[in-house]
Amino acid sequence: MTTSDAPLLAVHALTRRFGGLTAVDQVSLAVAPGTVHAIIGPNGAGKTTLLDLMTGFTKPDSGRVEFAGKDITGTRPHRLPAMGLARTFQSARLVHTLTVRENVMLGAYRFTRARFLSDGLRLPRTRREERASAGRADELLAFLELEQFADTPAADVPAGAQRLVEVARGLATGPDLLLLDEPAAGLDDTETADLAAALHAVRAGGISLVVIEHNMELVMTVSDRVTVLDAGKVIADGAPHEVQANPDVIAAYLGVKP
Incomplete structure (x- = not known):
C-alpha cells in the first residue's frame, strides 16, 4: 500500500533499444496520486514506447516500473486491469x-x-x-x-x-490509474474541448491519469505535471507553465537552439 506522498506510478531508469536505436534512454518519472501527468515530445521522442514499457507490451532492456508500490516490470498486459491499471491506444x-x-x-x-x-x-x-x-x-x-x-x-x-x-x-x-495514448488525435476543437471536460471529470472522480499527447492546448489545460521526452530522453519535468517556458523544450519542438 502506498502512503499519501508516495507516487502511484514510478518509472526508474527505463531503457529500450531496437537494434542500434535507443528508443527510451534511462527515463525516470513519478506520477502522484490524484493528478493528471502528461508525457509530451516531438514525433519519434519515444512516448508510445515508454507507455508500452509501462504496461507490459514491451519489455525493457533495463530499469523497472512500480505501481502502487509493487514492481510490475514486464507484467503481462492482461493482468494489469485487476491491479488497477488500464490504458487506451493511439487508434x-x-x-x-x-x-x-x-x-x-x-x-x-x-x-x-x-x-x-x-x-x-x-x-x-x-x-x-x-x-x-x-x-x-x-x-x-x-x-x-x-x-x-x-x-x-x-x-x-x-x-x-x-x-x-x-x-x-x-x-x-x-482503475486507479488510466493511461491515454494521444486521446485527442484526429479530433476537432469542439471534440477536444469535450475530451478536456471528460478528463477533468475523471480526475475529479479520484482516478489518476497519464496522458500522452501532441495537442499542447489540451496538455496545458488538463495537466498537473508534464514530462518532456526528446530522442528517448527526459529533457524537462515540472508544472505545465515551467515546461512551456523551458528553452530545451522550445528547441525540441521548434528546432532552434536555446
Missing part, C-alpha cells in the same frame, strides 16, 4: 460490430465470475452479471455524456465519441 480499438454499450461492457469483464459453460447455458448468474455490466456501462456513458450512442454500433459514432467510448471502457475496469 481506437473498439469492436465496430458491437454497440457502444457492449464495447464498454467489455471493460467490466474482470468483475464477472461466470465463465464459458455458464455463458453458453445462459445460467442465472450470467444474466445477473450481464445486467450489472450493462448498468455500469450506462452509468459511465451518462458520466461522459455518451448515452445517446448507447445502442449505436461503434463504427457509426463520430471520432470524438469513439475516443470517449475508449475512455469509458477503460473506466469500466475500475
Whole structure:
C-alpha cells in the first residue's frame, strides 16, 4: 500500500533499444496520486514506447516500473486491469460490430465470475452479471455524456465519441490509474474541448491519469505535471507553465537552439 506522498506510478531508469536505436534512454518519472501527468515530445521522442514499457507490451532492456508500490516490470498486459491499471491506444480499438454499450461492457469483464459453460447455458448468474455490466456501462456513458450512442454500433459514432467510448471502457475496469495514448488525435476543437471536460471529470472522480499527447492546448489545460521526452530522453519535468517556458523544450519542438 502506498502512503499519501508516495507516487502511484514510478518509472526508474527505463531503457529500450531496437537494434542500434535507443528508443527510451534511462527515463525516470513519478506520477502522484490524484493528478493528471502528461508525457509530451516531438514525433519519434519515444512516448508510445515508454507507455508500452509501462504496461507490459514491451519489455525493457533495463530499469523497472512500480505501481502502487509493487514492481510490475514486464507484467503481462492482461493482468494489469485487476491491479488497477488500464490504458487506451493511439487508434481506437473498439469492436465496430458491437454497440457502444457492449464495447464498454467489455471493460467490466474482470468483475464477472461466470465463465464459458455458464455463458453458453445462459445460467442465472450470467444474466445477473450481464445486467450489472450493462448498468455500469450506462452509468459511465451518462458520466461522459455518451448515452445517446448507447445502442449505436461503434463504427457509426463520430471520432470524438469513439475516443470517449475508449475512455469509458477503460473506466469500466475500475482503475486507479488510466493511461491515454494521444486521446485527442484526429479530433476537432469542439471534440477536444469535450475530451478536456471528460478528463477533468475523471480526475475529479479520484482516478489518476497519464496522458500522452501532441495537442499542447489540451496538455496545458488538463495537466498537473508534464514530462518532456526528446530522442528517448527526459529533457524537462515540472508544472505545465515551467515546461512551456523551458528553452530545451522550445528547441525540441521548434528546432532552434536555446
